[in-house]
Structure formats: C-alpha cells, structure tokens
Amino acid sequence: MAVRSRTGFSRQEVNRTVWEVPERYRDLKQVGTGAYGTVCSAWDRRAGAQVAIKKLHRPFQSKLFAKRAYRELRLLKHMRHENRSFRGHFRPFLNADYKIKLQFLVYQMLKGLKYIHSAGIIHRDLKPGNLAINPDCELKILDFGLARQADAEMTGYVVTRWYRAPEVILNWMHYTQTVDIWSAGCIMAEMLLGKPLFKGNDHLDQLREIMKITGTPAADFIVKLQSQDAKNYIRSLPKVPKKDLHSIFSKASSSAVCVLEKMLLLDPEQRVSASEALDLPFFSEYRDADEETEALPYDQTMDNTDLPLDQWKRHTFTEILTFRPPRDSRETSL
Missing domain, CATH: 1.10.510.10 (Transferase(Phosphotransferase) domain 1)
Incomplete structure (x- = not known):
C-alpha cells in the first residue's frame, strides 16, 4: 500500500525495501535484485505503460x-x-x-x-x-x-x-x-x-x-x-x-x-x-x-576520469536534471 510522502511522491515498501517514487508510478513489484541494486516494475499512469525502476544500493558510499x-x-x-x-x-x-x-x-x-x-x-x-x-x-x-x-x-x-x-x-x-x-x-x-x-x-x-x-x-x-x-x-x-x-x-x-x-x-x-x-x-x-x-558513439571521456566522491555526485545529479525522456514511451530506458 503506497502512503503519501514528499509532495508529488509516494512511498511504498517492496520486499522490506522502501521505495519513494513520483506519484505517477504505481503498483511497484520487484523483478530482480543483485549486488548493486534492485529493479521493480511499475505502472506509469502518465505514459500509460509499464516501466522499470532501479534502486541502487548505497551508490555514493565510495x-x-x-x-x-x-x-x-x-x-x-x-x-x-x-x-x-x-x-x-x-x-x-x-x-x-x-x-x-x-x-x-x-x-x-x-x-x-x-x-x-x-x-x-x-x-x-x-x-x-x-x-x-x-x-x-x-x-x-x-x-x-x-x-x-x-x-x-x-x-x-x-x-x-x-x-x-x-x-x-x-x-x-x-x-x-x-x-x-x-x-x-x-x-x-x-x-x-x-x-x-x-x-x-x-x-x-x-x-x-x-x-x-x-x-x-x-x-x-x-x-x-x-x-x-x-x-x-x-x-x-x-x-x-x-x-x-x-x-x-x-x-x-x-x-x-x-x-x-x-x-x-x-x-x-x-x-x-x-x-x-x-x-x-x-x-x-x-x-x-x-x-x-x-547508435551514436558513446563519449567515454568522463568514464576514464578519477574524481573525488563529491564531484561524482555533482555530475550524477547534473545528468539526472538534464534527462529528457523520449516522447515514444516504447524507448524509455529509465
């Protein structure tokens, strides 16, 4: 059962893990888990499609x-x-x-x-x-x-x-x-x-x-x-x-x-x-x-860079903020 969390978000417990996701995503069900994260399927009410959401385990611990x-x-x-x-x-x-x-x-x-x-x-x-x-x-x-x-x-x-x-x-x-x-x-x-x-x-x-x-x-x-x-x-x-x-x-x-x-x-x-x-x-x-x-070539410049933890956090947040989902929901990777 999803409960209200931050404005525009809802919180749901799935297999003893708490997921806080935008309210557009409902009916979370775990579909896989590994050493680095867990994946849930969810229904995207806005797009009218099933999507996958991945939650990374402690992504900034090192x-x-x-x-x-x-x-x-x-x-x-x-x-x-x-x-x-x-x-x-x-x-x-x-x-x-x-x-x-x-x-x-x-x-x-x-x-x-x-x-x-x-x-x-x-x-x-x-x-x-x-x-x-x-x-x-x-x-x-x-x-x-x-x-x-x-x-x-x-x-x-x-x-x-x-x-x-x-x-x-x-x-x-x-x-x-x-x-x-x-x-x-x-x-x-x-x-x-x-x-x-x-x-x-x-x-x-x-x-x-x-x-x-x-x-x-x-x-x-x-x-x-x-x-x-x-x-x-x-x-x-x-x-x-x-x-x-x-x-x-x-x-x-x-x-x-x-x-x-x-x-x-x-x-x-x-x-x-x-x-x-x-x-x-x-x-x-x-x-x-x-x-x-x-595909277009993948720019590997940053992947081979050694940066402090705070800078990796900053680059990650920048990538999130600049993400624009494609109009065709069939090609939504995130």
Missing part, C-alpha cells in the same frame, strides 16, 4: 560506487533501442523459454547487441538473468551497470562464469565486443539444450569445459596471448580435438548450429560480429534490416 552509478546512468541515457528499453509486462528470462520462438529471441538479442556495439560499448555481463521477455516474445537486454567501453581496461572477475568468454577467464588479451558474442552463443545453446552448455566449478574448470567442445587452441592462437603464464598453461594441456556441434545439438537445424559454430569460437578475432551474425540464413524469416539500427 568513489568506485559513485563512478559506477554515474556510468550506468549515462549509458542508460545514451541507449535508445527497442531491444534495450523496457516496455510491457516483462519477466526474467527462464530456461523453459528456449521453446518459444528461438529464432526470434536470438535475432532480437543480436539486434540489440549490434546497436550497443555500434556505440563502442561492451555489455560484458550478458546472461539469462539480464534478459527479459514479455508474452509477445519481445526480448529486452537489461542491466548496464557493468558495461564498459571497448577500449577501457576490464578485469574479468565480475561476470557470471558460465557465460564468460574464454579470453576473459585468464585475462588472455585485450577484450572486444566479441566477448558478448560468446555469451550470446552460450545463451542460444542453453535455449536449445535446456541447460547451460559450459558449467564449470571454477575458472580453470570452466576453461576445461569449454575446450572439451572447442578443442585446445592451435599454435597460431597461442602466440596472440599476452600472458606468458597463459601461453605455458595452454601448451601444458593435453591436445583435445574440436567437437562437431551437430552431435551436441542433434535436434537443432543445421542453420541454427551454423550460428553457434560462428559464435562459439575460442579465438575472439574469428568470432562473428553481431552485424555479421544477423546476415546468417537462420534469421532470414524475422529479419528487417531497417530495424537493425546503430
């Missing part, structure tokens, strides 16, 4: 948290795409959903990634829990809190292991947008199998699980590795041949397996891009090239 909150806010403001926004009655993506129009779901995921990547951004935490679908089978990519620019330093110890690209696990090399393509391949594989494809118990076990299918890398890939320790480790592994994905996905069409073969490649330079993947025959039934839009 410079790191403040910078992260600022970056997430700016990324959300920058992204304007139908597979990035939040509209309609969405629910978390579940394994059982793999039966519902696989082609359409994967197509939308790649269409969203093409848009994100065109801005020079890597999501880097793409996993089933960061996807949502509604009853009309519309897919949305959620949670940009961990997203970083393609040319910034990334650690690799924050994403969910089962969907983590192999080059991230041992910090092999400079990462590119193809880390998201690997994750997309893992998600597509899970939709086909009904269970995760690579389910390692730790970093090295995850790598071993991956190589059971991709095979151990050849010498031309090993020389690309920046870490001598990584080179020595890979050379020490017993040679395992690449598995035929058709034998693992025996019930899938050859065109579906073709997509997986191009996404689940050990060498990130050989992986298909989101734009190239959309050209594959598997997606021809749903493809609308006019809808495969690209």
Whole structure:
C-alpha cells in the first residue's frame, strides 16, 4: 500500500525495501535484485505503460560506487533501442523459454547487441538473468551497470562464469565486443539444450569445459596471448580435438548450429560480429534490416576520469536534471 510522502511522491515498501517514487508510478513489484541494486516494475499512469525502476544500493558510499552509478546512468541515457528499453509486462528470462520462438529471441538479442556495439560499448555481463521477455516474445537486454567501453581496461572477475568468454577467464588479451558474442552463443545453446552448455566449478574448470567442445587452441592462437603464464598453461594441456556441434545439438537445424559454430569460437578475432551474425540464413524469416539500427558513439571521456566522491555526485545529479525522456514511451530506458 503506497502512503503519501514528499509532495508529488509516494512511498511504498517492496520486499522490506522502501521505495519513494513520483506519484505517477504505481503498483511497484520487484523483478530482480543483485549486488548493486534492485529493479521493480511499475505502472506509469502518465505514459500509460509499464516501466522499470532501479534502486541502487548505497551508490555514493565510495568513489568506485559513485563512478559506477554515474556510468550506468549515462549509458542508460545514451541507449535508445527497442531491444534495450523496457516496455510491457516483462519477466526474467527462464530456461523453459528456449521453446518459444528461438529464432526470434536470438535475432532480437543480436539486434540489440549490434546497436550497443555500434556505440563502442561492451555489455560484458550478458546472461539469462539480464534478459527479459514479455508474452509477445519481445526480448529486452537489461542491466548496464557493468558495461564498459571497448577500449577501457576490464578485469574479468565480475561476470557470471558460465557465460564468460574464454579470453576473459585468464585475462588472455585485450577484450572486444566479441566477448558478448560468446555469451550470446552460450545463451542460444542453453535455449536449445535446456541447460547451460559450459558449467564449470571454477575458472580453470570452466576453461576445461569449454575446450572439451572447442578443442585446445592451435599454435597460431597461442602466440596472440599476452600472458606468458597463459601461453605455458595452454601448451601444458593435453591436445583435445574440436567437437562437431551437430552431435551436441542433434535436434537443432543445421542453420541454427551454423550460428553457434560462428559464435562459439575460442579465438575472439574469428568470432562473428553481431552485424555479421544477423546476415546468417537462420534469421532470414524475422529479419528487417531497417530495424537493425546503430547508435551514436558513446563519449567515454568522463568514464576514464578519477574524481573525488563529491564531484561524482555533482555530475550524477547534473545528468539526472538534464534527462529528457523520449516522447515514444516504447524507448524509455529509465
């Protein structure tokens, strides 16, 4: 039950957390929670649409948290795409959903990634829990809190292991947008199998699980590795041949397996891009090239700046005050 709070705001308790939101938002229901925040769905009475509201946990407790909150806010403001926004009655993506129009779901995921990547951004935490679908089978990519620019330093110890690209696990090399393509391949594989494809118990076990299918890398890939320790480790592994994905996905069409073969490649330079993947025959039934839009470049200047906590607060409030929601509620990201 919402109770009156500040003028123009109402207060509501959801799962023992108090939410104080503008009165236009009603019927808050929690849809997800994580280490950095909680997301509720709400009905926007003014727009006549369902929206998502994210409440960050103590965003200004440190410079790191403040910078992260600022970056997430700016990324959300920058992204304007139908597979990035939040509209309609969405629910978390579940394994059982793999039966519902696989082609359409994967197509939308790649269409969203093409848009994100065109801005020079890597999501880097793409996993089933960061996807949502509604009853009309519309897919949305959620949670940009961990997203970083393609040319910034990334650690690799924050994403969910089962969907983590192999080059991230041992910090092999400079990462590119193809880390998201690997994750997309893992998600597509899970939709086909009904269970995760690579389910390692730790970093090295995850790598071993991956190589059971991709095979151990050849010498031309090993020389690309920046870490001598990584080179020595890979050379020490017993040679395992690449598995035929058709034998693992025996019930899938050859065109579906073709997509997986191009996404689940050990060498990130050989992986298909989101734009190239959309050209594959598997997606021809749903493809609308006019809808495969690209974004304006994302200005990363502030993201690589080290500022005091108070300045991060000030920049965050400025971003909030200058936000102008788009007229089309279907593209409202915040």
